[in-house]
Amino acid sequence: MNGRLDNTENRHLKERKVLDRIKSIPLPAIRRYPSYLRRLKKYESEGVLWISATTLAEDLSLSSILVRKDLACTGLEGRPKYGFPIEPLICAIEKSLGWDNATDAILVGAGNLGTALMGYGGFTQYGLKIIAVFDSDPLKIGEMIHGVKILDIEKTADFIARTKIPMAVLTVPAAYAQLIAMKLSDAGIKGIWNFAPIKLKLSNDVIIQRVDLASSFAELSSRLKK
Amino acid sequence: MNGRLDNTENRHLKERKVLDRIKSIPLPAIRRYPSYLRRLKKYESEGVLWISATTLAEDLSLSSILVRKDLACTGLEGRPKYGFPIEPLICAIEKSLGWDNATDAILVGAGNLGTALMGYGGFTQYGLKIIAVFDSDPLKIGEMIHGVKILDIEKTADFIARTKIPMAVLTVPAAYAQLIAMKLSDAGIKGIWNFAPIKLKLSNDVIIQRVDLASSFAELSSRLKK
DNA sequence: ATTCTATCGATATTTAATTATCGAATACAA
DNA sequence: TTGTATTCGATAATTAAATATCGATAGAAT
Incomplete structure (x- = not known):
């Protein structure tokens, strides 16, 4: 050869x-x-x-x-x-x-967790750009959170449909998570990063990634036991 | 037989x-x-x-x-x-x-994330009982957070030594996490549930469990790419 | 009473992930 | 120029996890 x-x-x-x-x-x-x-x-x-x-x-x-x-x-x-x-x-x-081009995303739920995540700083490092935040609390709507305006949660579906945003960070209370997730799905969202402690049931073409604190704590507990 | x-x-x-x-x-x-x-x-x-x-x-x-x-x-x-x-x-x-008997724990860092976790509710379900919260902000010290008093972070080591608390939830900014973790370790903590996005380096007899949001998001990103 | 079905638990089998081994490449020192 | 130490990348072996198979059991239906 x-x-x-x-x-x-x-x-x-x-x-x-x-x-x-x-x-x-x-x-x-x-x-x-x-x-x-x-x-x-x-x-x-x-x-x-x-x-x-x-x-x-x-x-x-x-x-x-x-x-x-x-x-x-x-x-x-x-x-x-x-x-x-x-x-x-x-x-x-x-x-x-896929972190080379920033992914636009919305954050739904501007409570403590949502606020914490917005301030986390790391998001931009991950190529994730939160372009809008949504909440249902009239006192919060219109306020700014780490440079992004809080919008009325009722307008989420419109916003997704108009901007074709592919991803949502879901930080609402567990009780509302399934309902809101369904609305996001209907509006055409492609991926949901779910921080609520429940398993969302949506059509298979929506990718759901859950942050499960309980799993993490379970691991810690079992390691501490030994 | x-x-x-x-x-x-x-x-x-x-x-x-x-x-x-x-x-x-x-x-x-x-x-x-x-x-x-x-x-x-x-x-x-x-x-x-x-x-x-x-x-x-x-x-x-x-x-x-x-x-x-x-x-x-x-x-x-x-x-x-x-x-x-x-x-x-x-x-x-x-x-x-090991969730049958509640584990007492402290939470260090009463920012948005710490507050969110205190309100999460799930903790008691996991057999985790936060008995004290610590922060360095003078405005926060003395306040209550979901029924638990916020104490001066300088008193953490004393508290751990006195109460023999085995576990700490660490929700301080990344820049302080290593230093504070070392103090917790010196004071005799057995396990740390670390929410700061850094790898803590401590002696091997302290069990460290990190909640890595970036890993979770990496998984979501790669699944969305396909 | 007998048959049928859903379920368990034990034992393979398969698949995925990690770790080990080894030859080839290359910088650096003698 | 030669030898040595370090690292890479490919392949093989090991380990861990998930899945499949199958006989046994017990309740329900016939």
Whole structure:
């Protein structure tokens, strides 16, 4: 086999592999990506240019093999003895998550939790841009919350239909969550990040992601028991 | 083999198995327990006495085999054709989680997130009892928050040392989280439920459970991308 | 009384995720 | 220039979790 043929074959093989990867990054890897990002951005801000999977793994108390595999899923190639170039790596991970282009979203429920989330700061880092907040409380409507105006919850459906906003953060009390979620779904929302402690039942074409504090606490309880 | 001998052997076998189970309920099962509990309590409130793994599974969109296996881990035995008795099942799950006896805890950081959590209501359901809240803001100290008094954060260490409180809910801004966590650790806290978006570094005898909103959002993003 | 059906629990089997192994590449030092 | 240490990436092995299969049991229907 001569070098030329070999290269061509390798390139095709590589391209196919990259495609395969994009389609199927394991969920646990996806969940680890944000912590990689946080750490990488910290390094970047300190002027570091290269990072090895080994170092990153140590920082995050993970196995280096695991980290290397996770990074491989982004399609970016590392360099022996050096590791990965930080800035392209950040871009590659963000792209894998779809965080490279900001997603517009609305937040429904301007109570303590909603307010806390708006002030969390991290949202923009996640490529999430809250462009409107909705609440039912007449005292809140018209007020500003971290730079975004609070609108009447009755106008949510109109707003979604008009702006084609794909995503909603749902921070209303549990008792209202199902009803409001159905309205969001009817209005054409694509994804709901649900902070209410109930399982929403909607048509399958709406993606629902629930933040389940009880699960997290259950894990803590069981670890404390031992 | 006669019946008597058989029974004795079976009992021993069963006891050993129960012990094994308690030691090693798989983490994914632990994480599912709270959703089982929620649903079971709803049934209980409706006067239902028995529930089958099949029904519970359908309600929660899980495989019935998975649910049956999870329930088996509690040590409670089901009854063919009937399923499991609801009330004992609730107790068995709560016991497996250590939620049968309330754990006293403090909450550190009475901002929006802390306030939201105090109002969440679910805490008592999880066997978690917040007996004091701490904050550094002089305007907040002395105020009440959902029936609990806000104390000066400087007094946290004393409080922990005096009351032997095992657990803390940490809802302070990310910038202060590490420092405060170290103080909690020094004061003798056993477990920290960390809501700040950073990885705390403490001695290994403190159990840290982080609520990582970014992970959850990463999952949503990647599912929306498809 | 007998058959039928829903359910359990135990034991495979399959699938997914993590960890281990090893050869190849490359910077750096001797 | 050569040797060494470090890292990568590919493949293999292991572990953990989810799913499937099947016999046993007990209530309900015939």
